[in-house]
Amino acid sequence: MRSFLSFSLALTLVAFLSACGGSGNVATSSGGDTGGGGVTQGAATLQSIAVNPSTAAIAQGTTQAFTAMGTYSDGSTKDLTTAVQWACLNPTVVTVSNTAPTQGLASSVAAGTALVSATIGVVSSNATLTIKNVGLQTTIVDGVSGNTPLTMTPSTANIGFGDQQQFKAVATFSDGSTQDVTNQVTWFAVPSPPALPDSIISSGLAIGTSAGSNVVNAIFSTGSGVATGTATLNVDFSNLVGLSVTPSTLSVPSNAPSSFYAIGTFSDGSTRDLSSMSMFSSSNFLVASFGYQGGSFSAASPGTAAVTASVCTVVDPITFLCDTMITSPPVTLTVTPATLTSVSVLPPDATIAPTTKLGMSAIGVFSDSSALPLTSSIIWQRSNYSASLINATTGVVTGVAPGGATTITAQTTSTFDKIAGSTPLTVSDAVLSSIAITPSTAFTVPGASVTYKSIGTFSDGSTQDLTKTVSWSTKASVASVQNNVATGTGIGSAVITAKLGTISGSTTLAVASPEQFSLAVTPATLQIAQQTSAQLTATGTFADGTTHDLTTAVTWSSSDASAATVGYQTGILAGLSAGTSTITATLGTVTSTAQATVSNATLTSIAVSPASPSVALAGTQQLIATGTFSDGSTQPMLNVTWSSSSPAVAYVNASGLATGTATGTATMSATVNGVSGSTVLSVQ
Numbered sequence: 001m002r003s004f005l006s007f008s009l010a011l012t013l014v015a016f017l018s019a020c021g022g023s024g025n026v027a028t029s030s031g032g033d034t035g036g037g038g039v040t041q042g043a044a045t046l047q048s049i050a051v052n053p054s055t056a057a058i059a060q061g062t063t064q065a066f067t068a069m070g071t072y073s074d075g076s077t078k079d080l081t082t083a084v085q086w087a088c089l090n091p092t093v094v095t096v097s098n099t100a101p102t103q104g105l106a107s108s109v110a111a112g113t114a115l116v117s118a119t120i121g122v123v124s125s126n127a128t129l130t131i132k133n134v135g136l137q138t139t140i141v142d143g144v145s146g147n148t149p150l151t152m153t154p155s156t157a158n159i160g161f162g163d164q165q166q167f168k169a170v171a172t173f174s175d176g177s178t179q180d181v182t183n184q185v186t187w188f189a190v191p192s193p194p195a196l197p198d199s200i201i202s203s204g205l206a207i208g209t210s211a212g213s214n215v216v217n218a219i220f221s222t223g224s225g226v227a228t229g230t231a232t233l234n235v236d237f238s239n240l241v242g243l244s245v246t247p248s249t250l251s252v253p254s255n256a257p258s259s260f261y262a263i264g265t266f267s268d269g270s271t272r273d274l275s276s277m278s279m280f281s282s283s284n285f286l287v288a289s290f291g292y293q294g295g296s297f298s299a300a301s302p303g304t305a306a307v308t309a310s311v312c313t314v315v316d317p318i319t320f321l322c323d324t325m326i327t328s329p330p331v332t333l334t335v336t337p338a339t340l341t342s343v344s345v346l347p348p349d350a351t352i353a354p355t356t357k358l359g360m361s362a363i364g365v366f367s368d369s370s371a372l373p374l375t376s377s378i379i380w381q382r383s384n385y386s387a388s389l390i391n392a393t394t395g396v397v398t399g400v401a402p403g404g405a406t407t408i409t410a411q412t413t414s415t416f417d418k419i420a421g422s423t424p425l426t427v428s429d430a431v432l433s434s435i436a437i438t439p440s441t442a443f444t445v446p447g448a449s450v451t452y453k454s455i456g457t458f459s460d461g462s463t464q465d466l467t468k469t470v471s472w473s474t475k476a477s478v479a480s481v482q483n484n485v486a487t488g489t490g491i492g493s494a495v496i497t498a499k500l501g502t503i504s505g506s507t508t509l510a511v512a513s514p515e516q517f518s519l520a521v522t523p524a525t526l527q528i529a530q531q532t533s534a535q536l537t538a539t540g541t542f543a544d545g546t547t548h549d550l551t552t553a554v555t556w557s558s559s560d561a562s563a564a565t566v567g568y569q570t571g572i573l574a575g576l577s578a579g580t581s582t583i584t585a586t587l588g589t590v591t592s593t594a595q596a597t598v599s600n601a602t603l604t605s606i607a608v609s610p611a612s613p614s615v616a617l618a619g620t621q622q623l624i625a626t627g628t629f630s631d632g633s634t635q636p637m638l639n640v641t642w643s644s645s646s647p648a649v650a651y652v653n654a655s656g657l658a659t660g661t662a663t664g665t666a667t668m669s670a671t672v673n674g675v676s677g678s679t680v681l682s683v684q
Contacts, residue, residue, distance in 0.1 A: 039120055044074040045121075049070050151220050183490065211315060212278070216233050243248060246261050248331050268566055278309040360397060452484045454466045554569070558583055664682075668681050
């Protein structure tokens with residue numbers, strides 16, 4: 001009788017659990033695949049799936065992440081978390097996500113026990129998940145009852161500027177159990193003193209964005225109440241080992257605006273732009289002077305000056321005044337007596353649609369044939385007030401009247417004798433038909449960002465970049481959007497929308513944990529000459545096989561900063577002296593490396609391509625500089641100084657993009673370390 005009762009109870013339990021999906025036994029098959037791939041791996045066939053954890057118990061109102069690992073007939077294994085079909089046939093107790101990037105994430109609904117199944121074809125496995133009807137644990141402190149605070153790990157962290165620290169939050173429940181709720185709490189940081197910028201907190205990941213102390217806060221809310229926790233994050237410049245100013249020499253005409261940049265070298269071999277927090281100084285204020293912070297200045301009288309940059313590394317905790325500073329070696333600024341002769345307005349002869357915007361730029365041409373951007377030093381005007389609007393200080397034009405024409409004029413102030421340039425602009429009668437967003441699909445991790453671009457297609461078939469015209473938004477809690485940059489704030493999927501008037505376009509951003517993808521740095525091995533630079537790329541491969549460029553999302557480091565440094569979030573490798581270095585790209589817990597060799601070869605010549613290019617008026621041409629070295633090697637050149645022999649005919653920007661501004665020819669030159677090459681550009 002006892003045996004019969006035991007069998008009946010066991011049968012009842014199996015029947016109850018099976019109601020939430022799948023069989024309690026693992027089926028093996030090499031048959032059809034209805035679960036999204038994974039039945040075969042080469043010649044091997046899928047034999048079994050293991051769901052991890054096999055059993056779990058969580059509090060009501062929380063979540064549990066499951067993974068699925070497949071074993072194949074040749075003994076190999078593969079993570080199938082994103083390939084299996086997750087299910088639970090009792091959604092009143094548990095629901096399970098099949099949506100990227102949260103596949104396998106079980107969310108509790110009500111107290112009870114359920115089976116969570118992972119299936120590909122007829123190969124299946126289950127895990128048991130128990131939802132406990134427990135609330136947050138309460139404690140009494142000084143006679144006052146409240147929920148037990150979250151346990152924060154670490155309670156105190158000390159990191160260098162720009163470094164990262166992962167915090168963990170654990171909640172305690174009424175049955176005495178504990179649960180990691182790091183990805184379910186709301187995180188924020190309160191800096192001290194309050195004037196300092198917040199460090200970025202996302203899913204417990206803190207990034208030291210400024211020196212100082214921060215109180216890291218975590219808030220966990222459930223139906224039974226709210227629990228909070230705090231930790232301390234101290235950020236300092238203990239990892240800053242050097243500071244330099246770039247460019248090392250700069251020559252600008254009198255009264256012209258320009259900028260220096262402060263570049264910090266850190267103990268991990270990375271370099272970071274510290275200009276915004278640096279104090280620049282000039283040995284001769286009659287030649288140039290700087291504001292409190294930042295390297296922007298307007299050249300004054302002709303002459304030379306030594307320019308340095310300083311960063312405060314230690315702040316007095318009581319007075320908040322600087323105790324210790326690191327200062328760069330001086331660089332030379334030369335202010336020439338060259339005078340402004342003309343102003344070119346770009347792009348020339350542009351056409352925009354109603355309600356769209358276009359950023360105009362002004363290029364000043366000086367008596368020594370040099371050219372400088374003057375966009376922010378210009379007074380902008382338009383001739384037809386009904387056709388368009390224009391921001392008088394930024395030069396951004398907005399189309400108003402369909403079919404309207406106007407002249408855009410850029411005039412300098414009295415500093416440059418009010419010299420003006422102009423170009424016609426037409427507002428078409430085209431109507432916006434659609435908006436496309438690129439990248440069309442992307443993934444990132446909490447704390448990292450993706451930059452989007454929107455292109456509008458109009459009724460006349462024309463297209464226009466609308467990135468700065470549209471309104472960007474998302475309704476998801478796992479990402480935030482500022483202008484066209486989306487930043488991951490949690491784990492899940494977010495729809496990113498760009499809208500102009502009644503027309504909108506959208507794309508999906510997956511915010512995933514680093515464990516869900518792999519990184520690869522390319523090239524994996526490279527050789528560059530000393531005093532030159534090269535671009536490294538970090539590509540992420542998501543668990544479902546999709547890829548995304550993560551070069552500016554990862555953090556870069558170099559094992560030997562004496563041989564080579566690398567831009568912290570740029571991947572630009574700078575060869576300093578002969579030697580080797582391991583370059584590492586890191587995103588959360590995922591890393592990838594490349595081996596860099598720096599030779600002592602010297603630059604002997606530069607070739608600019610394409611040879612003898614031709615562009616239409618207002619057309620553009622990307623120029624590329626390739627260096628040849630004393631050992632016979634060649635490499636693309638970065639950090640090139642570009643110039644045009646006739647900026648009034650063709651202007652070339654700092655990236656080597658040439659724009660035709662008037663018919664004629666101009667010699668486009670590229671210079672690196674005193675070595676130059678050129679090509680002749682024709683504007684037709």
